[in-house]
Amino acid sequence: MHKGAGATHWFIPDAYIPEKSSGLLTSHESVCVLNSSSDDAKLLFTIFFEDREPLEDIAVIVPGRRTLHIRTSSLQKDGAGIPVGVPYAIEVKSDIPIIVQYSRLDSTQAENALMSVVAYAVQ
Incomplete structure (x- = not known):
């Protein structure tokens, strides 16, 4: 068994799925x-919102010695997902240490913008 690097509790406070896209690329987050x-x-x-109760306990498995890119638009709980055009925040809890990175592709303008940051880990 190989013990992984990272932390078990992560936060991404600034998340937002743009409503529109232009050109060939679709605006999205991962x-x-x-x-x-x-x-x-x-x-x-757990997905937190400004004006509604959170979506909690959305389960995802990441196999050992692998990476997984999870589109936030695919996260759902009991048929409810993350609406576009609404600010939200993300909490990720894991049963073992992992590394979490957040990326947003904004293609709402003629020039695409890509933002990518390592999430905030709680020790």
Whole structure:
């Protein structure tokens, strides 16, 4: 068994799926997870909003010694997903240490913008 690097509790406070896209690329966001452990990582996502209750306990598995790019538009709980054009924040909890990166492709303008940051880890 290989023990992975990282942390088990992560936050991404500034998330937003743009409503519009232009050109060939669709505006989107991804939470990129690296699991360097030999064991599968069991993740639970919570999505926080400004004006409504959170979407809690959205389960995702990241296999051992793999990476997974999770489009935030695919995260759902009981048929409810993240609406476009609404600010939100993300909490990721894992049963083993992982690395979390957040990326947003904004293609609302003629020039595309890509933002990518490592999430905030709680130790």
